[in-house]
Amino acid sequence: MDESKKSGESARPAAWTPPEPSALRVGFIGAGRLARALSLALQAAGVPVVRVASRSAASARALAESLPDCRPGDPADVARDCDLVFLTSPDALIAGIARAVPWRPGQAVAHCSGATPVAALRPAAEAGALIGGFHPMQAFGADPGAALASLPGCTVAIEAEPPLDALLHALARRLGCVGLNLPPGARVRYHASGGYASQHVHALLAEAVRLWQSWGATERQALDALLPLLRGTVESLARSGVAAGMPGPVSRGDAGTVRLHRQALQAVDPEMRDLYDRLCRRGVALARQAGRLDAAAAEGVERVLDAPPGP
Structure with missing residues (x-):
């Protein structure tokens, strides 16, 4: 009822x-x-x-x-x-x-x-x-x-x-x-969706700020650099949609850069690297959906994500 x-x-x-x-x-x-x-x-x-x-x-x-x-x-x-x-x-x-x-x-x-x-x-x-x-x-x-x-x-x-x-x-x-x-x-699902577009963005930017702080930069310096990137990302989303507009190494099948990212994040915080891995796996699915990655390129990124994050 x-x-x-x-x-x-x-x-x-x-x-x-x-x-x-x-x-x-x-x-x-x-x-x-x-x-x-x-x-x-x-x-x-x-x-x-x-x-x-x-x-x-x-x-x-x-x-x-x-x-x-x-x-x-x-x-x-x-x-x-x-x-x-x-x-x-x-x-x-x-x-x-x-x-x-x-x-x-x-x-x-x-x-x-x-x-x-x-x-x-x-x-x-x-x-x-x-x-x-x-x-x-x-x-x-x-x-x-x-x-x-x-x-x-x-x-x-x-x-x-x-x-x-x-x-x-x-x-x-x-x-x-x-x-x-x-x-x-549908109310709770609707409300949870808003968290991904608002609350969770803050959590993701907090991770990015921590990386800047790892070499001595301030939060303000990080945000001054990252917010224009975020604004450009939002504009791309508005123009192209979720899957087709996704930028970054996962969307182009750049497994080598993903490997370097994982190594650097593991050295800062293994939990940060684990979150990165989870997000990359979602990104592979989006890139496949948009036709940005073929099966071979997607498998190459997934092999890197499956591997231990060595030095």
Whole structure:
């Protein structure tokens, strides 16, 4: 049974017509980085944000003061005064908020978590509200201006039933985002995919920085050299796709360079070399997929990866 069937849809009103986005009264429970970026963007797009609550009263006040006609309060105030409530609290708190807040028919509740099931909002559905998920696939930093600028063009994963799905898609378009219908059960895989394009990039660059530091360079020197390379790689990905755009010795079957890399990495840290080996094996498969490597060249690289990383 999918999440929507488990979430109490029988308690919904027989008909619910969402207001036009410009007539919505939107509220936020949670006043962190995502709430700041999303509320400012909605307000700039002509969607009124009228209430905000947070575990930190100071954070709620600060966010409310940055928005015209917005007042801080507690979660019950947000539920009472708003047509659409976004839950932008930490994931671990979403289910508890859903249980504790007095929801009502004729409103909608959407959490902005990438990984939490929409079924966590079941108590709101049992009270007659429509429930859904609205997750922008973007990393939001501490600078509100930069976070706001990063929203247009990003994908927003939307998981909701009609008519809430149409409203959430309309809001995504207002923000200049691309709405994506996310089927029930795909949420955690979708969120994990974002880790590869964001969180894990940091981990990989940390390995590269360690190599620079091994000869006395600083992190800043390493990043000044590596970030232009990363930007070029992203441009190549956008133009050519994942497999066809892959650069480097694996993609051209340069087994000799791969052997030298392994020897150097083994001398710095065997675990670093092991990670390199695993990534190279994935790279061989990608290069084969793109027709960049024939069977003989791929086998040559794999033989090097199978061999002990000698001096």
